[in-house]
Amino acid sequence: xxxxVLSGKGGTGKxxxxxxxSYYLSKKGEKVQYLDFDVEEPNGFIFLKPKIENTFEVKVKxxxxxxxxxxxCGLCAKKCNFNALSVTKNGVLVFEKIxxxxxxxxxVCPVNAITEVEREIGKIEIGYTDNLKVVRGVLNIGEPMGxxxxxxxxxxxxxxxxxxxxSPPGSSCSVVHSVEGSDYGILVTEPTKFGLHDLEIAVxxxxxxxxxxxxxxxxxxxxxxxxxxxCKKQGIDIIERIPFDRSIAQKYSKGELLDDKIFMEVFxxxxxxxxxxxNNEADSCN
Amino acid sequence: MxxxxVISGKGGTGKxxxxxxxAYLAKNRDIADCDVEAPNLxxxxxxxxxxxxxxxxxxxxxxxxxxxxxxGKCKSVCRFDAVKDNFQINDIKCEGCGACVExxxxxxxxxxxxxxxxxxxxxxxxxxxxxxxxxxxxxxxxKVVTKVxxxxxxxxxxxxxxxxxxxxxxxxxVISSLTGCNMAVVVTEPTQxxxxxxxxxxxxxxxxxxxxxVVVNKxxxxxxxxxxxxDFCSKNNFEVVGKIPFDxxxxxxxxxxxxxxxxxxxxxxxxxxxxxxxxxxxxxxV
Amino acid sequence: xxxCFSSEGRNLDSQLDxxxxxxxxxxxxxxxxxxxxxxxxEGLVSEHGAGVSAANLVVDEGVDVVVTRNIGPNSMKIxxxxxxxxxxxxxxxxxxxxxxxxxxxxxEIKEPRKAHSGLQNRWGR
Numbered sequence: 132x133x134x135x136v137l138s139g140k141g142g143t144g145k146x147x148x149x150x151x152x153s154y155y156l157s158k159k160g161e162k163v164q165y166l167d168f169d170v171e172e173p174n175g176f177i178f179l180k181p182k183i184e185n186t187f188e189v190k191v192k193x194x195x196x197x198x199x200x201x202x203x204c205g206l207c208a209k210k211c212n213f214n215a216l217s218v219t220k221n222g223v224l225v226f227e228k229i230x231x232x233x234x235x236x237x238x239v240c241p242v243n244a245i246t247e248v249e250r251e252i253g254k255i256e257i258g259y260t261d262n263l264k265v266v267r268g269v270l271n272i273g274e275p276m277g278x279x280x281x282x283x284x285x286x287x288x289x290x291x292x293x294x295x296x297x298s299p300p301g302s303s304c305s306v307v308h309s310v311e312g313s314d315y316g317i318l319v320t321e322p323t324k325f326g327l328h329d330l331e332i333a334v335x336x337x338x339x340x341x342x343x344x345x346x347x348x349x350x351x352x353x354x355x356x357x358x359x360x361x362c363k364k365q366g367i368d369i370i371e372r373i374p375f376d377r378s379i380a381q382k383y384s385k386g387e388l389l390d391d392k393i394f395m396e397v398f399x400x401x402x403x404x405x406x407x408x409x410n411n412e413a414d415s416c417n
Numbered sequence: 418m419x420x421x422x423v424i425s426g427k428g429g430t431g432k433x434x435x436x437x438x439x440a441y442l443a444k445n446r447d448i449a450d451c452d453v454e455a456p457n458l459x460x461x462x463x464x465x466x467x468x469x470x471x472x473x474x475x476x477x478x479x480x481x482x483x484x485x486x487x488x489g490k491c492k493s494v495c496r497f498d499a500v501k502d503n504f505q506i507n508d509i510k511c512e513g514c515g516a517c518v519e520x521x522x523x524x525x526x527x528x529x530x531x532x533x534x535x536x537x538x539x540x541x542x543x544x545x546x547x548x549x550x551x552x553x554x555x556x557x558x559x560k561v562v563t564k565v566x567x568x569x570x571x572x573x574x575x576x577x578x579x580x581x582x583x584x585x586x587x588x589x590x591v592i593s594s595l596t597g598c599n600m601a602v603v604v605t606e607p608t609q610x611x612x613x614x615x616x617x618x619x620x621x622x623x624x625x626x627x628x629x630x631v632v633v634n635k636x637x638x639x640x641x642x643x644x645x646x647x648d649f650c651s652k653n654n655f656e657v658v659g660k661i662p663f664d665x666x667x668x669x670x671x672x673x674x675x676x677x678x679x680x681x682x683x684x685x686x687x688x689x690x691x692x693x694x695x696x697x698x699x700x701x702x703v
Numbered sequence: 704x705x706x707c708f709s710s711e712g713r714n715l716d717s718q719l720d721x722x723x724x725x726x727x728x729x730x731x732x733x734x735x736x737x738x739x740x741x742x743x744x745e746g747l748v749s750e751h752g753a754g755v756s757a758a759n760l761v762v763d764e765g766v767d768v769v770v771t772r773n774i775g776p777n778s779m780k781i782x783x784x785x786x787x788x789x790x791x792x793x794x795x796x797x798x799x800x801x802x803x804x805x806x807x808x809x810x811e812i813k814e815p816r817k818a819h820s821g822l823q824n825r826w827g828r
Contacts, residue, residue, distance in 0.1 A: 140428045140457070141585050142429010143428075172427045174427070174614070177610050210515065213752055215752060219781065219785035220785065221784050226755055229777070232496060233497075233512065233516050234494065234516060238516060238520065270588065273592075275559070300428050300454065303454050303551075303555065324674065325671060328455075329455050332553075380638055383608055383610075384638055385642075
C-alpha cells in the first residue's frame with residue numbers, strides 16, 4: 132500500500148502528519164516505511180531520528196568523450212537540446228550539471244567516441260526508528276535536478292509495507308513523480324486563504340493522477356469554514372482535523388513526535404478512513 | 418536598478434508576509450513572485466492584470482499517429498519512461514531531449530513547444546507585479562523564474578528596485594531567483610527543521626557569493642532555537658537583522674488580504690518596519 | 704581581428720548588454736575591414752544552459768575577442784577552450800567600448816562571475 136502526504140505549499144504540516152502517522156502505525160504493529168521524497172528539504176529525519184544503517188549514492192549518467200577517436204564534428208553539441216556540450220577545435224567540453232542524462236549524444240556520435248560514466252548528485256539514507264523503516268533522499272547543494280533521486284527512492288517502495296510518502300510541496304513534476312501510483316493521498320492544509328489557494332492546486336494535481344484522496348485540516352480553528360465550503364462544493368472528504376495547539380508547535384520546534392493520547396486518536400482516525408476508502412475501491416473493482 | 422530576493426529554506430516560514438510588507442513599505446519598486454509552484458502574493462497585493470504572456474517551458478515530443486508504425490524504438494531509447502504503451506507521449510515525464518526523434522525510422526516524432534503556463538504582469542499601486550501560473554506537473558524550471566523577473570526589466574519604466582519573493586528549496590528554481598540579485602533576505606523560524614533548512618539555503622547563498630541577511634520569524638515560540646540560529650549565523654558571518662514576534666495580527670492580515678505592516682497595533686508589523694529600514698539602507702550601499 | 708560584443712541592440716550605438724549568456728544580440732566587428740555582423744542570441748530562449756549555447760554560437764562565428772561585463776563559468780570555459788580572449792566592457796555603447804579596446808584600455812576577465820548552476824560544488828563532495 133502506498134499513501135502519499137502532500138500539500139500545495141510548504142509549512143502546512145505535511146511532515147508532521149507523515150512522520151507521526153508512520154510512527155503511530157509502526158507502534159501499532161504494522162509493517163511501515165516512511166519515505167521522505169522532499170529531497171530539497173528532507174526534514175522527516177529530524178522528528179523520527181532513525182539510526183541510519185545504509186547509505187547509497189544516487190548517480191546519473193553523463194557523457195565522457197574519448198578524445199583520441201573524436202573527430203570534433205560537433206554533432207553531439209548540435210543535437211543536445213539542453214546545451215550540455217561544447218565542441219571547439221581544442222576539444223569537447225561537457226557541462227555535467229546541465230546534462231539530463233538522456234543519452235542522445237552517445238546515440239548520434241558517428242564514431243562512437245562517447246561513453247557514459249556515472250556522477251553522484253545526492254544520496255539515499257535508510258535507517259530504523261524502533262521497528263519503523265525510515266528512508267530519505269538528499270540532493271547535494273548546488274545540484275539543480277532532484278528527479279533522479281526520486282526515481283531511485285521509488286524503487287524502494289515495496290508492496291509488503293505500508294509505504295508513507297512525504298511528498299515535495301507544490302505541483303511540479305517532482306510531486307507527480309512522488310504521488311503517482313498511490314493508493315491514497317492525504318492533502319494537508321490549514322484554514323487560511325493561502326491554505327485554500329494551495330489546496331486547490333494540490334486537488335488539481337491529485338485528480339489528474341486519479342488517486343483517491345481526503346483532506347486533513349491542520350491548525351484547525353474557527354476559520355475551518357474557508358476549507359469546508361470548498362470541500363463541500365467539490366465533494367471532498369475532510370478526514371480529520373488537527374487542532375491548533377501550542378504543544379504541537381513546541382514539539383515541532385524541538386523536533387519531537389506527538390505522543391499524547393489525543394494525537395493517537397487523530398492518526399487512528401486518519402488511518403481507518405484511508406482503509407475504509409481503499410477497501411471500497413477494492414470492492415468496486417471486483 | 419537593484420534587486421532583493423526574499424527566500425527561505427522551507428515553505429510556511431513567513432516569506433510572503435515579509436515580502437508583501439516590504440512591497441508596501443518600499444517606494445518605486447516592482448514585485449516579482451518567483452515562488453512559481455505556490456504563488457500567493459497575488460492574493461495579498463491589490464493588483465490588476467495588464468498583460469498575459471504564454472510561457473513556453475521548453476520542448477516536448479509529439480508522435481504523429483498516422484506515421485507511427487509502433488516499432489517501439491522510441492520507447493527503448495527513452496530514459497524518462499515518457500512513451501506510453503499506446504505510443505503517445507506522457508507530457509509530464511517527457512524532458513524534450515529528442516532521443517526518440519533521432520531513432521524513429523519513419524519520422525513520426527517531432528519536438529513541439531511545451532506550453533507550460535502563463536506569465537502575468539499586473540499593475541499595483543506605485544509599480545508593477547509579475548507572477549506565473551503554471552500548469553500541473555510543469556517543472557517550475559529556472560527559465561520561468563527568469564521570465565517572471567525579466568518581464569519587469571524589459572518594461573520601459575525600469576524600476577529602481579525589484580523585490581523578489583523567491584521559492585523554497587535549494588534547487589534550480591531558487592538558484593534562478595538568486596542569480597543577479599544584490600542581496601538576499603533569508604526568513605526562518607526557530608524550529609529544528611527551520612534551522613537545518615536555513616543552513617542549507619545559506620550554504621547556497623554563500624556558494625553564489627551573495628550578501629545575505631537573516632530574519633527569524635515567530636522567534637519567541639522557541640527562544641532556545643532562536644539562540645541557536647543566532648549563534649550559527651554569527652559563527653558563519655551572517656547578520657540577523659530582525660526577530661519577528663509571534664503575533665495574531667499576522668493571521669488577521671492574511672485573512673483580510675493586507676500586509677501586516679498596515680496594522681499599527683501589530684508588534685510583528687512594527688518589527689518588519691524596523692527590518693525594512695535596515696534593509697533599505699543596506700541596499701543603497703551595495 | 705574579430706571582436707564580439709554582447710549587445711542590447713543591433714548596431715554600434717547600442718548599449719553593451721551586461722550579460723553574456725542571456726544578452727539579446729551579439730554584434731561582431733571585424734577591425735580590419737570594419738564589417739559588422741549581428742547575430743541573435745539563441746541562448747536567450749533556451750531553458751537550460753543559456754551560457755553554453757551563447758558561447759557555442761560565438762565560437763562558431765570564429766571571433767578572437769569577446770567584450771562583455773558578466774560572464775558565467777560555463778561560457779568562460781568554452782571561450783577559453785577556443786582561445787578567445789575576454790575583456791570587461793564599460794556600461795556604454797558598443798562604439799565607445801570598441802574605441803577603449805583599440806586603445807588597450809579594457810581589462811581582461813580571467814575569473815568568471817555569477818554562476819547559474821555550473822560551479823563546482825564546495826560542500827560535501
